[in-house]
Amino acid sequence: MKGQSIKLGISIGDLNGIGGEVVLRTFEDARMLDFCTPVIFASAKTISFLLKHFNLDINFQGVKSADKVIDGKINVVNVWKDNPRIHFGSETPEAGSYAIKSLKAAVSALKADEIDALVTAPINKANIQGDEFNFPGHTDYLNQELEGxxxxxxxxxxxxxxxxxxxxxxxxxxxxxxxxxxxxxxxxxxxxxxxxxxxxxxxxxxxxxxxxxxxxxxxxxxxxxxxxxxxxxxxxxxxxxxxxxxxxxxxxxxxxxxxxxxxxxxxxxxxxxxxxxxxxxxxxxxxxxNKVRTSPDHGTAFEIAGKGTADINSFKEAVYKALDIYKKREEYAVLTENILQKQPRKKQYSGRSRGK
Known part of the structure; x- marks a missing residue:
């Protein structure tokens, strides 16, 4: 990551919950781009709808895949081409399906090192269940997909x-x-x-x-x-x-x-x-x-979804924590490597005995 900011992947979560709001309002503050390059896994159409609904003035760059991300910009990876209907506050199978599409695309990019760390917006544990996803939540799915x-x-x-x-x-x-x-x-x-x-x-x-x-x-x-x-x-x-x-x-x-x-x-x-x-x-x-993933400490909060009143502090903390941990891991890797290099090499036995 020398010369580039940390590429922070973000799964959009349940479209009917507060995930989209807290994600976009976090990056409404342009100073956040001083810390990372956000990569949101959703679609340009969906993000445009959310920006209009919440009356947010944010510029973003739509990209086809995570390997096309533009450093220093808010990037939106187009995971789907259609324009799903958003019903704030409702638990629907459709919203669960798009949440899983976003998560799977983000994890795939994380495994391919196209993004450096991942922050996941809240999902609903009931409407994500199906043939494509049969896990209690993020943690169990990530355990299957990532090493450790x-x-x-x-x-x-x-x-x-x-x-x-x-x-x-x-x-x-x-x-x-x-x-x-x-x-x-x-x-x-x-x-x-x-x-x-x-x-x-x-x-x-x-x-x-x-x-x-x-x-x-x-x-x-x-x-x-x-x-x-x-x-x-x-x-x-x-x-x-x-x-x-x-x-x-x-x-x-x-x-x-x-x-x-x-x-x-x-x-x-x-x-x-x-x-x-x-x-x-x-x-x-x-x-x-083997990868860094954080999320806010709250759920989809259907009861306030779409009202523009969600508290963004936990999601913002999740962003900061993901960046901090990623940097700590880099420092730890360098420290460990330096320690290994300083260890004295063991003398190899030649196999020949000393004669008299």
Whole structure:
């Protein structure tokens, strides 16, 4: 990327939601082009409709494919030629279909290195389901398409929360949590903190699986039999792992401020406190992959779609975070390469013995 700005791909999300609005209003500020070259995957006709609807004065460049992007301009890749009807606030199969077309085109460009990072606008998990897309959401799809092991990592400047299980029904949570899963998720978050956020020796706290960490088995045995022994094993390996802590008091007491990241057992255990403390400034980051992807911490917000009142702060934070992480990864790659180059070369054994 020397001499060029970071090419930031953007999937448009559900056309009937607030995705188009928050994307375009974010880049209404021309100063955003000082940080990146946005590449929106939709169509010129769709973007023109949205600009007219929201009365936005933005110039963009329509291109046939992501490899034709013009640096320093707002680019719109024409993923479809037709002009889909937009029904703000409605959950329709058509909107879900176009959301998937945008996402697939953006991910394809990401895999081909035609864009450097990806920010995804919100989709609706119900109307995206079908033969072409059978995933609970972005994270699982990206895990299939990109190298690595994906992990939903909710991040803000002061709080980072990862999950052992994400879009899993509550009655299946304990069946999913194993020692191997805990180690895998810990490894992913630990590496992300080092590589993506520049934390040299991460301190990571775990929340208990059951209320009050199971109360010595009275309220569930999973903490005593699975989580606690695994954390002891990680500590024996020299990692700074703490807990497990009772989730009900951990955030209210401010204890979360003492750690670089917190790992919650399931979706609501981690996301309710995160969104309470960081809503509007939080970002959903998919850690553990070979590419950078972020998204805002909210959904399609059908109830306010099309009204021009959506808060753009979380989407803008998702843009900034994607750019920051991309740069951190470049710095980490250079640092790692320099360390490898400085390591002394091992002398090769010639295979000849010394004679007397």
């Amino acid at each position: 092991n994906s992990l939903m990592f909710m991040v803000s400047d002061k709080l980072k929360v990862g999950l052992l299980t994400d879009h899993v029904p509550v009655n299946e949570v304990t069946t999913k949590i194993t020692s191997d899963l805990i180690k895998q998720k810990f490894k992913t978050i630990h590496h992300s903190l080092v590589q993506d956020f520049g934390v040299s020796k991460p301190k990571i706290a775990f929340l208990g699986i059951n209320p009050h960490v199971g109360d010595n088995g009275v309220i569930g045995k999973e903490d005593d039999e699975i989580l606690i022994p695994t954390l002891e094993e990680l500590r024996d390996q020299g990692h700074l792992t703490y807990g497990p802590y009772a989730a009900d008091s951990f955030f209210g007491s401010g204890n979360y401020k003492n750690f670089d990241a917190i790992i919650a057992a399931y979706h609501d255990q981690g996301l309710i406190p995160f969104k309470t403390l960081a809503f509007g400034k939080g970002v959903n980051y998919t850690a553990g992959l």
